[in-house]
Amino acid sequence: MIVSPEMIPSASALPTASTSVAPIPTIVPTPPHIVAAGDVGNRTLWVVVVIMAISSLAFYGMAFRVPVQKRLFHIITAFITTFAFLSYFAMATGDGISFASYTKTEHHKKVPSIDIDVKREIYWARYVDWSITTPLLLLDLSLLAGLSGANILVAIVADVIMVLTGLFAAFGQGKDSQKWGWYAWGCIAYLVIVYQLAIGGRETVARKDSKTKAFYASIAGFTLILWTIYPIIWGLSEGGHIINVDSEIIAYAVLDILAKPVFGFWLLFTHDSMASTSPSLEGFWAHGFGEQGTLRVGDDGEA
Structure with missing residues (x-):
């Protein structure tokens, strides 16, 4: 059979190959939402620094104005x-800061709820501060009241537990029950402190x-209200x-300004005005170890 050129189909008439595979969509992960301090927060930190x-x-200047025997509170x-x-x-310069992650669910009326990953700034330097300053503040109040060494120790240990459980709760990345469980233990420790100071x-x-008596009732009540x-x-x-x-x-x-500088000025000005009744520490505190105050390990009193 002879095929003429007219019988050969043109290229446009030939069937074209098609694919049934659709393009694979690219999934771009949504970056977490960052919750951090702004200009107002940063300026506030610097104000507190000053x-x-x-x-x-x-306070150091006030300490030098009184004899060394009466400088304990100062x-x-x-x-x-x-x-x-x-x-x-540290916080104002960007140190002592970390992030805690959690998931927030946004509810909408006409579309399904959306889970959003959030990273929030946590100032762990604040907890380091509290773990040192609040025991010292408790020591001020305990010495003013005349608490025994055993009671002071219990109050300080309870205070450290309260601060640490707050830190663990702030960084808790598990269920809410875990975070609020730590929070509950911190509140129980705080009740121990309240008992030691109030009772x-x-x-x-x-x-x-x-x-x-009147001064202790006022300043201890002021402190407990702030701490609550x-x-x-x-x-x-x-x-x-x-x-x-x-x-x-x-x-x-x-709260920190009221609980520390305001508390301190109130305590020291009142303490200095009651100089006749304030405690005076002699011995090692004022004079160091002299001949009669030297500690000798293993000395049983024999000649």
């Missing part, structure tokens, strides 16, 4: 604001003069994620 620095210098109080200054300086402290200070607000702020910020980081910084800054 306040803590000035307060520390003032030194302890100055240490409180000094450590607070270091903590706030034990009131019983021991009752044996002192009327001025000391701290876990509320924690529940609204690191715990419940209800307020933002700037609001958290401002709230803690106000």
